[in-house]
Amino acid sequence: MSGTSVDGVDGALVEFPLDSSVAAGTALPRTLAFRSRPFPAPLRGQLQALQAPGHDELGRAALAANALADLYAGVVGDLLEAAGTAASDVSAIGAHGQTVRHRPELGYTIQLLSPARLAELTGIAVVADLRSADVAAGGQGAPLAPAFHATVFAHPRLRRAIVNLGGIANVSLLEASEVFDGRLDTTGSVPAAPVLGFDTGPANTLLDLWCERHTGQAFDLDGKWAAGGRVLDGLLESLLDEPYFRIAPPKSTGRDLFDARWLERKLAESGAGGAEPRDVQATLAELTAITVAEPCRQFAAREVWVCGGGARNAHLMGRLAALLPGVSLADTGRLGIDPQAVESMAFAWLAHRHLAGLPGNLPSVTGAGGPRLLGARWPAGGNPIRR
CATH class of the missing domain: 3.30.420.40 (ATPase, nucleotide binding domain)
Structure with a gap:
């Protein structure tokens, strides 16, 4: 998770019990590790600048998305090392990206990230773009x-x-x-x-x-x-x-x-x-x-x-x-849950819902026309994680 504070990336490695409750999406999670990395100053400055229109905005956004994926991959590596877990044991990364525009009243919200690059760097499938389906259904896409x-x-x-x-x-x-x-x-x-x-x-x-x-x-x-x-x-x-x-x-x-x-x-x-x-x-x-x-x-x-x-x-x-x-x-x-870890855990939970084929939004919260499966999945890449 990287949020509107634009201060860094939080990551949680979360385990869900392998029993029938998983199919219903009701299994309670257990946090195996939590780690954070601050944004390097140039990336932080670029993400802040991209909150407003500017020169070569599309090109700068693409490069920032790549840099953000690299930083996310570093946090994933930190989590795996802290928990003694192999990338092959992780079902998916629930990746929020960095919001640079949020205009649901106009039918869009933009979270910068390169999910394919993140999947390639980590060797783990990535579930991302977690807000747009709710917005497409007439919802706010937030909060999730x-x-x-x-x-x-x-x-x-x-x-x-x-x-x-x-x-x-x-x-x-x-x-x-x-x-x-x-x-x-x-x-x-x-x-x-x-x-x-x-x-x-x-x-x-x-x-x-x-x-x-x-x-x-x-x-x-x-x-x-x-x-x-x-x-x-x-x-x-x-x-x-x-x-x-x-x-x-x-x-x-x-x-x-x-x-x-x-x-x-x-x-x-x-x-x-x-x-x-x-x-x-x-x-x-x-x-x-x-x-x-x-x-x-x-x-x-x-x-x-x-x-x-x-x-x-x-x-x-x-x-x-x-x-x-x-x-x-x-x-x-x-x-029992570190206050800094709650939101990154929530996006692990949303990825868990996606893999189970279950909706992740609440229409009573977002105003969407109904429950929706949130996000899209990018398959795991072939490279080991690079730090």
Whole structure:
């Protein structure tokens, strides 16, 4: 997985039990290894630049896709080495790629990757292009993780919210599993009480952008810089006055909306262009906390479990806790899954669904016309992995 934070690649080696539950897509996964690699600076810069139109865009995108496949292959090699596993023992790589455009309202979403190159480098089949079938069926193509969250995180008696604080924040709202079967069946039909989920708005993408611009650091460690600032009420009001926040789900978003230009416009509109940078950082953190906490509160979640890089932002976690009094809030590590690994595990699960011939989307989340088999498969190549 490489997400909208554009900071690197996360990979998980995941095992599914070989029994009848696999055919139904209900087998619970076990993580054998988790590894990450940061983006080399030139690749990171190119991926960020490709978020907007530019010169020789198609050629640059193709080269970036090749470089990304090479980096993915390196992470695969790290995983195999860590787990003492041979490439021949792996059924498939579920590969997300790097989103550079997400415009489901126009009928497309683009995740850069060269799946054929990745299959050749690793000697492992690759399942990729995991969003476009949902978009073709009229869906948002995102978020896809709620189906996985329902499978592994639903509680028998309590309503839970799973919050992913990546570049973009999203929530999965899970009814108690005694109320419904929270796992997808063999037809991929929607549970009796549908799982709900959507992108709430920006998280690390704007926090990281502002922090790097003003401190030279790639991210705000533990949220300490934001914690030293004060929330600017006028700016916060302007940030919250964004039509996206008023759209009813299904909905998804990305850097196509929440980028530097959006932030600069809001700073100008609110008269905060000359504000103390750490106060702007504190206000951006408050924006994320408010837009995440509100749906959890409306859903009356008893427990909120956080994953993604933002789970390590102590200031942001503290603000969420303050906005959700009486609600248990912690990261998914307490449920046995590293919060950094959840999303890459979700794409392993989606590849697992694909190989079983089963749908991976939830129409109640994405708005698609029905369950769809997600992704396409590239067969294993003939070369051993190159590092």
